[in-house]
Amino acid sequence: MEFKDYYQILGVSKDATQDEIKRAYRKLARKYHPDVSKEPDAEERFKEIGEAYEVLKDPEKRAAYDQLGANWKAGQDFHPPPDWDAGFEFSGGGFTGGDASAFSDFFEALFGRGGFAGFGGAAGGARGGDGGRTFRMRGQDHHAKILIDLEDAYHGATRAITLRVPEVGANGHVVTRDRTLNVKIPKGVREGQMIRLPREGASGMGGGEPGDLYLEVHFKPHPFYHVEGRDVYLDLPLAPWELALGATVKVPTPAGAVDLKIPPNSRPGRKLRLKGRGIPGRTPGDLYVVLQCALPPADDEKAKALYRRMAEEIHFNPRARLGV
Numbered sequence: 001m002e003f004k005d006y007y008q009i010l011g012v013s014k015d016a017t018q019d020e021i022k023r024a025y026r027k028l029a030r031k032y033h034p035d036v037s038k039e040p041d042a043e044e045r046f047k048e049i050g051e052a053y054e055v056l057k058d059p060e061k062r063a064a065y066d067q068l069g070a071n072w073k074a075g076q077d078f079h080p081p082p083d084w085d086a087g088f089e090f091s092g093g094g095f096t097g098g099d100a101s102a103f104s105d106f107f108e109a110l111f112g113r114g115g116f117a118g119f120g121g122a123a124g125g126a127r128g129g130d131g132g133r134t135f136r137m138r139g140q141d142h143h144a145k146i147l148i149d150l151e152d153a154y155h156g157a158t159r160a161i162t163l164r165v166p167e168v169g170a171n172g173h174v175v176t177r178d179r180t181l182n183v184k185i186p187k188g189v190r191e192g193q194m195i196r197l198p199r200e201g202a203s204g205m206g207g208g209e210p211g212d213l214y215l216e217v218h219f220k221p222h223p224f225y226h227v228e229g230r231d232v233y234l235d236l237p238l239a240p241w242e243l244a245l246g247a248t249v250k251v252p253t254p255a256g257a258v259d260l261k262i263p264p265n266s267r268p269g270r271k272l273r274l275k276g277r278g279i280p281g282r283t284p285g286d287l288y289v290v291l292q293c294a295l296p297p298a299d300d301e302k303a304k305a306l307y308r309r310m311a312e313e314i315h316f317n318p319r320a321r322l323g324v
Contacts, residue, residue: 003075087164089163161181246261
């Protein structure tokens with residue numbers, strides 16, 4: 001998949017105002033509209049222009065795209081970095097023009113087919129009162145993806161979360177405003193679970209109540225663990241003699257270290273289950289310890305001599321199953 005430079009496609013600079021982007025789009029859309037254009041690639045260019053405008057006209061998509069695209073050039077091989085969109089607060093208003101089904105794989109990888117980061121925001125309902133003389137509308141719900149420590153899912157915590165809120169400034173440029181919220185992380189929260197903050201979304205109209213803010217929880221990359229549902233996995237390095245002879249070793253877990261018995265003649269890749277030591281919940285997950293072999297380096301004469309002795313005295317062919 002190739003990176004698309006939406007500014008290049010519309011022929012505008014990266015510091016263009018929203019009005020400049022709109023004018024550039026209208027000019028190009030007239031030029032390449034398939035019903036009127038004589039250009040041989042008119043239909044393809046028209047789709048490409050519409051896709052670029054879909055992103056750059058929306059302050060939320062544009063701010064996220066700008067952050068992502070700072071180190072990429074058009075045509076480069078591209079895959080979105082994990083959690084590239086974390087920390088952006090957005091309304092997820094979906095598409096307001098163009099045929100989303102005609103957009104590229106690049107667009108879908110970033111924004112999905114239904115709105116920014118896969119969410120579909122919905123404005124609140126309008127209510128009339130007092131004989132129709134007043135008009136009230138509930139504020140739109142907002143969404144954001146946040147990253148938390150795995151340990152917070154084990155214990156629960158209250159964390160200060162800073163979100164970036166894109167908006168159009170008085171000069172027509174997209175600016176990003178930060179706001180910080182104290183968020184209670186519930187014990188047992190899962191990857192992808194939503195935390196709802198009532199009345200922290202957009203303001204209502206005509207005295208209508210504010211919308212809500214939904215935070216989608218994801219875990220920060222951890223140097224030891226990876227998570228699948230409520231189960232947690234740990235690769236545990238062991239010395240060859242610990243695998244061969246068995247041992248009792250200290251093993252870290254997000255809830256604290258435990259003693260683990262390694263059965264004799266264990267092989268690398270074997271999984272040992274610590275029941276109930278995964279992410280807490282009504283049915284807690286398990287923690288799986290995956291045994292790995294860590295070889296001592298032969299970095300001095302004594303170690304080399306020991307390896308030579310093993311080679312002579314232990315009759316072992318690691319390639320026996322290969323028939324050689």
